[in-house]
Amino acid sequence: MNDKKQGILDVSLKLFVERGFHGTSTAEIAKTAGVATGTLFHYFKTKEELINTLYLNIKGCMLNDVKGNYNDKESFKENVKKLWLKFINFGINNPYKFQFILIFHSSPYITSLTKEQAETRFVEVMEIYKKGIEKNEIKMVYNEMVMDYFWGNIFGTVSHFTKYPENLNEKNINLAFELFWDGISK
Amino acid sequence: MNDKKQGILDVSLKLFVERGFHGTSTAEIAKTAGVATGTLFHYFKTKEELINTLYLNIKGCMLNDVKGNYNDKESFKENVKKLWLKFINFGINNPYKFQFILIFHSSPYITSLTKEQAETRFVEVMEIYKKGIEKNEIKMVYNEMVMDYFWGNIFGTVSHFTKYPENLNEKNINLAFELFWDGISK
Amino acid sequence: MNDKKQGILDVSLKLFVERGFHGTSTAEIAKTAGVATGTLFHYFKTKEELINTLYLNIKGCMLNDVKGNYNDKESFKENVKKLWLKFINFGINNPYKFQFILIFHSSPYITSLTKEQAETRFVEVMEIYKKGIEKNEIKMVYNEMVMDYFWGNIFGTVSHFTKYPENLNEKNINLAFELFWDGISK
Amino acid sequence: MNDKKQGILDVSLKLFVERGFHGTSTAEIAKTAGVATGTLFHYFKTKEELINTLYLNIKGCMLNDVKGNYNDKESFKENVKKLWLKFINFGINNPYKFQFILIFHSSPYITSLTKEQAETRFVEVMEIYKKGIEKNEIKMVYNEMVMDYFWGNIFGTVSHFTKYPENLNEKNINLAFELFWDGISK
DNA sequence: CATGAATGAGACTTCATTCAT
DNA sequence: TATGAATGAAGTCTCATTCAT
Numbered sequence: 030m031n032d033k034k035q036g037i038l039d040v041s042l043k044l045f046v047e048r049g050f051h052g053t054s055t056a057e058i059a060k061t062a063g064v065a066t067g068t069l070f071h072y073f074k075t076k077e078e079l080i081n082t083l084y085l086n087i088k089g090c091m092l093n094d095v096k097g098n099y100n101d102k103e104s105f106k107e108n109v110k111k112l113w114l115k116f117i118n119f120g121i122n123n124p125y126k127f128q129f130i131l132i133f134h135s136s137p138y139i140t141s142l143t144k145e146q147a148e149t150r151f152v153e154v155m156e157i158y159k160k161g162i163e164k165n166e167i168k169m170v171y172n173e174m175v176m177d178y179f180w181g182n183i184f185g186t187v188s189h190f191t192k193y194p195e196n197l198n199e200k201n202i203n204l205a206f207e208l209f210w211d212g213i214s215k
Numbered sequence: 216m217n218d219k220k221q222g223i224l225d226v227s228l229k230l231f232v233e234r235g236f237h238g239t240s241t242a243e244i245a246k247t248a249g250v251a252t253g254t255l256f257h258y259f260k261t262k263e264e265l266i267n268t269l270y271l272n273i274k275g276c277m278l279n280d281v282k283g284n285y286n287d288k289e290s291f292k293e294n295v296k297k298l299w300l301k302f303i304n305f306g307i308n309n310p311y312k313f314q315f316i317l318i319f320h321s322s323p324y325i326t327s328l329t330k331e332q333a334e335t336r337f338v339e340v341m342e343i344y345k346k347g348i349e350k351n352e353i354k355m356v357y358n359e360m361v362m363d364y365f366w367g368n369i370f371g372t373v374s375h376f377t378k379y380p381e382n383l384n385e386k387n388i389n390l391a392f393e394l395f396w397d398g399i400s401k
Numbered sequence: 402m403n404d405k406k407q408g409i410l411d412v413s414l415k416l417f418v419e420r421g422f423h424g425t426s427t428a429e430i431a432k433t434a435g436v437a438t439g440t441l442f443h444y445f446k447t448k449e450e451l452i453n454t455l456y457l458n459i460k461g462c463m464l465n466d467v468k469g470n471y472n473d474k475e476s477f478k479e480n481v482k483k484l485w486l487k488f489i490n491f492g493i494n495n496p497y498k499f500q501f502i503l504i505f506h507s508s509p510y511i512t513s514l515t516k517e518q519a520e521t522r523f524v525e526v527m528e529i530y531k532k533g534i535e536k537n538e539i540k541m542v543y544n545e546m547v548m549d550y551f552w553g554n555i556f557g558t559v560s561h562f563t564k565y566p567e568n569l570n571e572k573n574i575n576l577a578f579e580l581f582w583d584g585i586s587k
Numbered sequence: 588m589n590d591k592k593q594g595i596l597d598v599s600l601k602l603f604v605e606r607g608f609h610g611t612s613t614a615e616i617a618k619t620a621g622v623a624t625g626t627l628f629h630y631f632k633t634k635e636e637l638i639n640t641l642y643l644n645i646k647g648c649m650l651n652d653v654k655g656n657y658n659d660k661e662s663f664k665e666n667v668k669k670l671w672l673k674f675i676n677f678g679i680n681n682p683y684k685f686q687f688i689l690i691f692h693s694s695p696y697i698t699s700l701t702k703e704q705a706e707t708r709f710v711e712v713m714e715i716y717k718k719g720i721e722k723n724e725i726k727m728v729y730n731e732m733v734m735d736y737f738w739g740n741i742f743g744t745v746s747h748f749t750k751y752p753e754n755l756n757e758k759n760i761n762l763a764f765e766l767f768w769d770g771i772s773k
Numbered sequence: 774c775a776t777g778a779a780t781g782a783g784a785c786t787t788c789a790t791t792c793a794t
Numbered sequence: 795t796a797t798g799a800a801t802g803a804a805g806t807c808t809c810a811t812t813c814a815t
Contacts, residue, residue: 051237065797181371189363212398423609437776553743561735584770
């Protein structure tokens with residue numbers, strides 16, 4: 030992707046998270062990115078197109094960081110932990126992107142088309158839990174509740190280590206995972 | 216509190232949650248509340264004072280719904296469950312207020328003074344967990360992590376039942392609590 | 402005159418001079434005067450009526466301070482000096498009133514009716530210069546030019562002693578008068 | 588300078604003089620200048636920046652019209668008369684600019700920085716009077732009083748010829764100068 | 774007489790977007 | 795591609811004035 034286009038996206042991420050959609054002006058995005066306002070509108074027809082592109086971009090980033098196949102040679106718990114860790118790491122290493130997803134997940138500026146596009150590829154990532162039920166390793170809880178338990182925990186854990194970076198170490202990460210695991214495991 | 220003032224606050228809650236701070240105009244708040252724009256600014260010097268007042272109000276509501284003393288005649292788990300349930304019920308019965316807290320908890324429009332005022336009274340509510348550690352019923356996890364585990368779970372659980380209201384029944388609530396409890400309990 | 406009414410007028414004078422007509426709100430006048438906004442409008446139907454009343458008041462003050470009969474026992478110069486001094490003293494002792502007259506003399510908020518009412522009584526004060534021409538003591542200059550020479554000098558002299566109050570003493574006042582007198586006298 | 592920017596300044600001068608700072612809306616300035624409101628704020632960040640720029644502009648105009656070197660081949664009186672005339676001509680030919688300076692000279696909208704910038708270059712223009720004292724041609728009056736006598740007279744004289752343009756001719760101008768000259772000369 | 778809540782027009786300013794260069 | 799001057803609708807907030815108490 031073009032340097033200027035990418036620059037605009039990078040700057041937008043930071044500003045949209047810090048000040049919200051309407052709180053960030055296209056003029057400021059352009060200025061911070063070091064381009065003219067006209068240039069911004071050359072790459073993105075409207076401000077909404079910009080934020081929708083950004084949303085897809087970021088969800089794509091997260092997906093890349095998080096995807097991976099189930100490894101039959103390891104235990105189910107190991108497999109779940111790997112996935113959990115990838116999400117946690119993504120959140121810790123990309124706080125702006127993580128926040129962005131949280132904030133704009135249910136915002137009216139992201140069109141339903143965009144949300145749909147972003148969602149489809151995630152479903153397969155979550156298939157892993159079906160294995161857990163098959164293998165009788167996790168509680169008999171319906172899918173949607175597992176998902177929301179998972180997300181709530183990811184959210185809480187990432188928030189925690191972002192707020193208290195001094196607590197971030199392997200021991201505490203493992204501790205946090207145990208809280209999560211003991212919740213869903215049988 | 217005055218009728219008109221309260222009307223403005225009620226309308227603001229809905230609109231701020233649905234469209235964000237900058238996405239909601241004072242003109243629209245006033246119009247929806249059935250008062251003149253001047254009246255809004257008669258009660259709140261600025262839009263920021265309005266949202267800060269609203270924030271304190273809503274945190275106050277939540278606190279009222281949630282507070283209560285530890286009952287020594289019941290088990291520790293029972294006590295925790297009661298607190299957890301109060302939060303969940305608050306979230307389910309007041310989805311706008313719950314969302315509002317989530318969205319504006321870390322927004323730049325809420326001053327640090329406001330946040331401070333809102334926070335102080337919450338600390339004591341959470342003291343309950345100290346009992347759990349004393350009684351050796353919950354895992355040896357430091358305070359802040361328990362809190363964030365708790366909040367993440369509340370967030371995930373309320374989100375779940377708000378998204379799928381058809382799943383809301385006693386059985387599922389109990390299920391959700393067991394996920395939470397098995398996570399922190401020894 | 403009523404205490405509250407007078408208070409409003411006093412406060413208005415100061416604020417109108419410092420911030421201009423539109424720069425001063427009726428709310429601020431009322432607040433500074435220690436009355437409710439409604440009270441202000443009880444005494445003055447509109448903001449314009451207030452400033453017009455004030456204008457007439459102040460011109461009246463100046464006239465009172467300045468009037469006096471020609472004394473045939475003293476020289477013409479003595480008579481002129483007395484008049485000149487009265488104006489200078491009025492300006493120095495009432496800087497706000499003096500400024501107010503300067504500023505609002507040609508403003509659109511003062512109606513022509515008000516100006517007319519204020520002007521009529523001043524004409525006779527100035528009749529003194531006719532004596533000077535009769536007595537052949539001042540230059541053959543037409544009336545309007547004498548008036549404007551006089552006013553320009555009053556303005557310059559008062560401005561001077563207001564800006565540099567440390568220079569205000571009898572010697573310098575006399576000096577200033579000599580500058581004036583040597584200009585018009587033959 | 589840009590056409591539109593200059594147009595805005597020209598219109599502002601007229602309106603600020605006729606209706607005052609707060610009495611003139613930016614919308615009206617823009618409309619009268621034939622530009623959009625946004626354009627006004629493209630060139631001037633705020634209404635105050637506009638009036639400050641205007642003030643510096645106008646003081647610069649006056650300075651240009653008025654400056655000139657002392658000519659040793661002519662008498663001191665001739666030199667003073669030339670300076671005096673330049674001010675009078677400026678005032679008569681540019682009544683709006685002259686009024687503007689009078690009105691906004693001591694207004695709170697003009698920042699002290701602006702006033703300072705405008706003042707510095709004027710001091711040297713006035714140095715001429717030092718020659719008069721050296722040459723023993725003018726009265727022994729301290730500097731500041733000469734300046735204020737001068738300004739008062741300029742003000743009075745310009746006001747006069749602006750009010751009564753039918754009196755404006757060489758004879759009356761000379762007459763007015765004699766009033767001034769006889770005042771300060773020995 | 775006195776109050777101050779309530780009004781809505783209008784003030785200053787910002788902003789997404791366009792278009793000639 | 796890239797620019798930034800220009801636009802005018804819309805935003806926040808102020809203000810003179812009214813009126814029920």
